[in-house]
Amino acid sequence: MARPAPVIFDLDGTLIDSVPHLGQALNRLLGEWGRTSVTDAMLRSFIGDGPRRLVERGFAATGRALSREEVGPALARFLDFYAVLPADPGSIYPGVPRTLARLAGAGHPIGLCTNKPQAIARDLLDELELLPFFGAIVGGDSLPQCKPAPEPLLAVLTALGGPFAGAIMVGDGPNDIAAAHAAGIVSILVSYGYGGEPADLSADLVIDRFTDLPDALEAVHRNLASPHPTFPFGRS
Numbered sequence: 369m370a371r372p373a374p375v376i377f378d379l380d381g382t383l384i385d386s387v388p389h390l391g392q393a394l395n396r397l398l399g400e401w402g403r404t405s406v407t408d409a410m411l412r413s414f415i416g417d418g419p420r421r422l423v424e425r426g427f428a429a430t431g432r433a434l435s436r437e438e439v440g441p442a443l444a445r446f447l448d449f450y451a452v453l454p455a456d457p458g459s460i461y462p463g464v465p466r467t468l469a470r471l472a473g474a475g476h477p478i479g480l481c482t483n484k485p486q487a488i489a490r491d492l493l494d495e496l497e498l499l500p501f502f503g504a505i506v507g508g509d510s511l512p513q514c515k516p517a518p519e520p521l522l523a524v525l526t527a528l529g530g531p532f533a534g535a536i537m538v539g540d541g542p543n544d545i546a547a548a549h550a551a552g553i554v555s556i557l558v559s560y561g562y563g564g565e566p567a568d569l570s571a572d573l574v575i576d577r578f579t580d581l582p583d584a585l586e587a588v589h590r591n592l593a594s595p596h597p598t599f600p601f602g603r604s
């Protein structure tokens with residue numbers, strides 16, 4: 369029997385709802401600069417390209433954009449604010465721990481590919497008691513490239529002991545789907561995250577709840593084992 373396929377997860381908007389904490393840190397920073405706060409809806413559209421872009425977008429949305437010289441110190445200040453916030457178990461989306469436990473129990477190698485800095489992502493997973501599930505973590509600062517480039521996904525697969533047949537990326541945004549596409553692996557979109565309209569993102573499958581994942585993986589497996597697979601991305 370083929371070994372279970374590796375499953376690579378995005379972090380923000382997929383495993384955890386990071387809007388409250390990112391919002392607290394960003395709005396503290398904006399407040400120091402005399403700016404108005406950003407709303408949760410704005411934040412959702414800012415997340416997914418790492419903290420530097422988040423900070424830049426926060427400033428651009430509330431007044432003058434930061435100059436190139438201002439971005440570094442503003443980012444450092446943002447990360448200071450963010451780092452002191454205690455991880456909130458309530459930020460984990462419903463069913464994530466038990467579903468990860470089920471996948472790990474079935475033998476799926478599990479990895480993380482986020483555009484958050486690697487150390488921050490690792491510490492967060494550790495505090496939330498999710499770290500033991502992950503055999504590899506690649507962050508937005510791990511490589512010269514970040515999602516939507518394929519390199520971070522391929523690095524996760526290598527770190528998990530790949531190459532593998534039938535690897536799967538699970539994420540909430542266009543970067544996740546594009547990175548999977550570029551890496552030639554199957555993509556599953558979670559519809560509850562920050563990525564916008566599922567119809568605009570050409571994922572192989574869409575799930576509405578994290579707990580739908582085992583059934584989705586089964587559907588991927590059946591598809592890839594069929595004589596005429598249509599995953600990834602309508603390949604025939």
Ligand SMILES: O=C(O)COP(=O)(O)O
Pocket residue numbers: 378379380381414415416417418419422481482483484485541
């Ligand atoms: O924008 C970020 O900081 C991270 O986003 P991601 O975990 O969805 O890649």
Ligand SMILES: [Mg+2]
Pocket residue numbers: 378379380381382416539540541561
């Ligand atoms: Mg995300």
